Each structure stands twice: as C-alpha cells, then as structure tokens.
Amino acid sequence: MAESRGPDHPRTEFLPFARPDIGPREIAAVVEVLESGWLTSGPRVKDFEAAMKARLGVAEAVACSSGTAALHLAVEAAGLGPGDEVIVPTFTFTATAEVVRYVGATPVLVDIDAADLNISVGAASAAVGPRTRAIIAADIGGFPCDWTGLRRLAQVHDLVLIDDAAHALPATLEGVSVGHWADMTALSFYATKTLTTGEGGMLLTDRAAWADRARVMRLHGIAQDAWNRYGEHGTWYYEVVAPGFKYNLTDIAAAMGLVQLERLDETTARRTQIAAMYTTGLASVAGLSLPGATRADSGSWHLYTLRLAPGTDAAGREEFLGRLKAARIGTSVHFIPLHRHPYYHEDLGFRREDFPVAEREFERVVSLPIYPSMSDRDVADVIAAVTWAAE
Numbered sequence: 001m002a003e004s005r006g007p008d009h010p011r012t013e014f015l016p017f018a019r020p021d022i023g024p025r026e027i028a029a030v031v032e033v034l035e036s037g038w039l040t041s042g043p044r045v046k047d048f049e050a051a052m053k054a055r056l057g058v059a060e061a062v063a064c065s066s067g068t069a070a071l072h073l074a075v076e077a078a079g080l081g082p083g084d085e086v087i088v089p090t091f092t093f094t095a096t097a098e099v100v101r102y103v104g105a106t107p108v109l110v111d112i113d114a115a116d117l118n119i120s121v122g123a124a125s126a127a128v129g130p131r132t133r134a135i136i137a138a139d140i141g142g143f144p145c146d147w148t149g150l151r152r153l154a155q156v157h158d159l160v161l162i163d164d165a166a167h168a169l170p171a172t173l174e175g176v177s178v179g180h181w182a183d184m185t186a187l188s189f190y191a192t193k194t195l196t197t198g199e200g201g202m203l204l205t206d207r208a209a210w211a212d213r214a215r216v217m218r219l220h221g222i223a224q225d226a227w228n229r230y231g232e233h234g235t236w237y238y239e240v241v242a243p244g245f246k247y248n249l250t251d252i253a254a255a256m257g258l259v260q261l262e263r264l265d266e267t268t269a270r271r272t273q274i275a276a277m278y279t280t281g282l283a284s285v286a287g288l289s290l291p292g293a294t295r296a297d298s299g300s301w302h303l304y305t306l307r308l309a310p311g312t313d314a315a316g317r318e319e320f321l322g323r324l325k326a327a328r329i330g331t332s333v334h335f336i337p338l339h340r341h342p343y344y345h346e347d348l349g350f351r352r353e354d355f356p357v358a359e360r361e362f363e364r365v366v367s368l369p370i371y372p373s374m375s376d377r378d379v380a381d382v383i384a385a386v387t388w389a390a391e
C-alpha cells in the first residue's frame, strides 16, 4: 500500500512552507540604520519610495506599515464610506475585504474564475448596483487578474479600481508592470511575500491628490511628516488636518526593503526556476492541475498552488496534506473563501451557494513551498513527495 511505502527519499529535516530570504546585505543595511540614530520614518523610507517609483515607473509611492494599511489608505483616499458598496472576490485574504469595513462601506463578495482563481469579471459585473463605487481585486499567487475586463467594467460604471497586489510584485501583464493595472495598487512586504521588510506595505498611484491624502492619513493626519518636523531643516510647528492613522514605515524596515528590491530580479528568477522544476517534475502525475499563466503575463510566483483531481473533497485534500507532512514537506492552503468565515457568513450574511466556483476549487487547492533559499534537492524532495502523495 502507498501509505507504508512513503516517498523514495524521506527527508531528515522538515521543509518549511515559507522562509524569508535575508542575507548579509539586508543585515548590514539594518545595522547601519540602528547605528545612525534615526530609527523611524526618515531618509531610508524616502529612498525606498524613490527606488520603487523608479523600478515600476509609477508617479507616487507611499510606504506604510503593512499591505493592509496600504489598502486602508487607498479606500480612504478614494473617499469611500457608509452607504457605498465595494466588490471584492471571496477567494482572498480577509485584508482585501476588511478595509472596506474600516471606512464603514459594505463589501460585496463575488465568485472567481476557475482558470486562475482570480475575481470573475462576469460575477463582478452582475454585482454592480446603484451604490457600487469600487472594486478591489487581488492577483492570487502573483498572476494578474483580467485587468482589461475590470477596467472596462470600471469605466462603464465609474468605479475606482484598487489592486491588492500583495502577491504580485514584480509581475507584468502584457508587458505592463504591476502598479499600472488599477487606479491604486497596494503592495505587501509581509515576511512571506516576494519582497519583505518583516512587516510593511506601499500604496502606488499616478494620482497626486490620492497620494497626498494617503501621506497625510499615514501619520496622524499631520500635514508634514516626522522627518520634516525633526530634521535639521524642520520646525516645531505642525498642523493636524484630519483624524489620521499611525501607518508609517520605519527606516529599519525600509533599509531591508531597499536591499530586497535590488535583489528582486535574482529572487524572482529563482522562484520562477523552482516553478518550472515543479511543472516539469509533476507534469505526468495523474489528476493534478498545475498553475501557470492564463494570459500574456509573467507572474511573480509568490505561490505555487496546484489543484488535486476534480471532485476531490475536503477529506481527500486533508489526506494529501497529511502525506506531505509525513514526508516532512510544509504546505498551506490559499485561501479559505471569505464567505466561509464566521464574520462574513454570520455577520454579513454571505452564503456558500452563491460562490459555486470558489466552493469547488477551494477543496482542491494545495500550495507548495516556493522560495529562493530552497535547494534543488529540496525541490526534488517536494516533487517526489507530491508524486507519492497523489497516488
């Protein structure tokens, strides 16, 4: 029986699902900040914003304390509030939708496309009503949504488009970089993401008025930032113009981010290489559906989410995950659809029967480890374990 055979080459050490790739350059950059006497938002944050603008070619970049903060600043800058509806896919992390509640607006969850697990433009279109003001869509795993379809829909109904690009740095869509697909884009620098500062995020936009508002709201609604206030050219005077938030990024984090951004091509190349090794190594395993681009794009390979045979139920997926654990391979599941969580189900009233695609695909998805510090041997171990577990 397969259970007693195990993978051909059992590992002695557990392979974690995710591990940040922090090298000597990140460590040196952080130490330099610690020794500089300036820890909070200062020159490194300004450098990090400038470097991201140069890299992506966006007009405005507002560094903040998390991807969630960037999304919150986006919906706030867009002026969304009570009575407004915002369309959000159900197959995402709760941050995508919770920020809509932060400003008192109403998230309207919609189903996804089976092809790429991203928001279904058809479902979004069907959900547009007289109160709809915006769409927030996430590029799941780093594969861009159908932004052409979303832009068309947004134009017809005069909606603000917000890209939850927490997974998408540095993906491109038909040659166009992340940061240019929607009206506003939120990046995340959480520990597992393609570029990390431990915690951190950035709001990108080409519209100066939104960026100015986000910069004010990022720091207590103060019209100038702390660097201007306390630097050698600063003054003691400041004005509070709104009840803002405490969402600024530290120079400690930004120093890490600058190095990570310089290394992004190298780390993305390794992720892409690992994805190709998985796709080649798992191609002949019966029943599996492997991830890949569904339109003319290049993904960031933040996730490698395969799908088990159609019709696999929760118990079947659990057994598969158990076998990978026995083979000492860490895995994860992205994502539990939002409508299944108590808050969205019980408090907001979303029901499973309204999301047939997300319901079906959720039970089949399994995310494999994919990060730059994995060795070729680690990748081979995952392929052997998945091949065995899928028997």
Ligand SMILES: *Cc1c(COP(=O)(O)O)cnc(C)c1O
Pocket (backbone or CB within 6 Å): 066, 067, 068, 069, 092, 093, 095, 096, 138, 164, 166, 167, 187, 188, 189, 190, 199, 200, 201
């Ligand atoms: C990680 C993530 C976020 C939030 O990012 P934080 O930096 O952790 O706040 C938002 N949306 C999605 C889809 C994510 O995976």
